Amino acid sequence: MLNIKAKITEAGFTITQVAEELSKVYESKYTMHNLSKKIRTGTLRYSEVEQIAKIIGFEIIWLNPITHDIILKDEIDTEKLSRKQKAQLAVILRDLK
Numbered sequence: 001m002l003n004i005k006a007k008i009t010e011a012g013f014t015i016t017q018v019a020e021e022l023s024k025v026y027e028s029k030y031t032m033h034n035l036s037k038k039i040r041t042g043t044l045r046y047s048e049v050e051q052i053a054k055i056i057g058f059e060i061i062w063l064n065p066i067t068h069d070i071i072l073k074d075e076i077d078t079e080k081l082s083r084k085q086k087a088q089l090a091v092i093l094r095d096l097k
Contacts, residue, residue, distance in 0.1 A: 004039050004052065011056035015039075021055045022048065 008018055019030040026048075038044045044052075053060050061070050 004044075004049070005036070007058065008052070008056055011058070013056050018052055018055055022051060025051055 005015065008015060014032075015035055016032040019032050019035040022028075022030040022035065038048070050060055063070055
């Protein structure tokens with residue numbers, strides 16, 4: 001399982017910094033405490049994960065666990081995927097550096 005907190009730290013950010021950036025994007029108050037809780041309890045929305053990846057310089061890719069095909073997020077329209085299709089794909093972060 002991906003440890004989002006570890007990726008944030010590895011990228012040189014703090015949870016507080018990421019929370020501040022999320023607050024700007026969503027025009028909603030994110031704090032270190034509520035962001036940590038969302039990460040810990042697994043209640044982050046997919047759009048929040050996308051935004052966190054963008055903030056820390058990562059990109060979300062989709063990996064088909066059967067064929068091992070990698071598809072960049074921008075190459076697919078995730079809105080058109082069924083729940084089953086989404087469940088079959090694993091979401092991972094890839095460092096852009």
